[in-house]
Structure formats: structure tokens, C-alpha cells
Amino acid sequence: MAVLLIAEDDEDIARVLVRVFKRAGLTVLRASDGQAALEMILLERPDAVLTDLGMPRMDGWALIEAVRGHPEVQDTPMAILSGHLHPGDPRAETAKVCAILLKPCPNDRLLATMTGLIEAGPHGHDSTQVSCYSDMPVSV
Numbered sequence: 001m002a003v004l005l006i007a008e009d010d011e012d013i014a015r016v017l018v019r020v021f022k023r024a025g026l027t028v029l030r031a032s033d034g035q036a037a038l039e040m041i042l043l044e045r046p047d048a049v050l051t052d053l054g055m056p057r058m059d060g061w062a063l064i065e066a067v068r069g070h071p072e073v074q075d076t077p078m079a080i081l082s083g084h085l086h087p088g089d090p091r092a093e094t095a096k097v098c099a100i101l102l103k104p105c106p107n108d109r110l111l112a113t114m115t116g117l118i119e120a121g122p123h124g125h126d127s128t129q130v131s132c133y134s135d136m137p138v139s140v
């Protein structure tokens with residue numbers, strides 16, 4: 001069964017996200033900050049990661065950098081889910097992620113994005129690109 005890790009500090013949002021992905025048949029791990037997420041990614045090797053940006057201890061940007069800089073997990077598909085990202089944010093343009101979703105994001109779009117990334121499997125992010133897949137929903 002595919003494993004998805006969700007990094008989200010808001011309990012209410014996390015609960016909804018976990019329910020949505022579990023209902024779709026995924027095994028869902030949840031971390032409440034970036035540091036915990038990084039430790040879980042190294043330990044559990046999830047098939048994909050969905051991360052918030054604003055989190056205590058380590059934010060989503062730092063988590064993405066840490067994963068991309070770690071030889072054992074650097075190819076893990078990652079997507080951002082944020083409510084505080086503005087169009088044109090330069091960090092979004094160079095972030096080594098597969099998709100950027102803005103809250104509130106419809107459940108079917110969340111599911112389509114993450115199951116698509118899980119099916120795509122591990123892949124490199126060497127060049128600077130907004131999205132790995134032009135047909136993936138990237139709304140920044």
C-alpha cells in the first residue's frame with residue numbers, strides 16, 4: 001500500500017487531510033512540524049510528501065531543502081499545500097517540488113495530485129522548475 005506523509009501543524013486541517021487520503025486507500029503518516037516530518041521521511045521512506053509551509057521548529061521550505069539535500073530520500077515526490085503563498089513568490093518558482101496547491105484545495109484535486117505523484121514514483125529535481133508535470137495542478 002502506498003504511503004503518504006503529511007506535514008501539517010494545524011490539527012483540524014491535518015485531521016481532514018488524513019481522512020481524505022485514508023478513504024482513498026493510502027497509508028497516511030502525519031507530522032506536526034518539519035523536523036518531525038524529516039525524521040519520519042528518513043525512517044519510513046514514504047512514497048510521497050504533502051507539506052504545509054508555516055510550521056514550528058522547521059518550516060516547509062527548510063523541509064523541502066533538507067529532503068532534496070539528503071542522498072537517500074532526495075528523489076521523493078513532494079507537494080506544497082499552503083494558505084499563505086502569494087502568486088509570484090520567488091521561493092515558489094525555484095522550489096524543488098512537484099506541485100503547489102493553495103488552501104482551501106478541493107479534495108478531488110488533492111487526491112489526483114498526490115496519487116499522480118505516487119504513481120510517478122521517485123524522480124530527480126536538479127533543474128529549477130515550478131512543476132515536474134505540466135498537467136499537474138500548480139496554482140501559483
Ligand SMILES: [Zn+2]
Pocket residue numbers: 077078097098123125132
Ligand atoms: Zn517532482
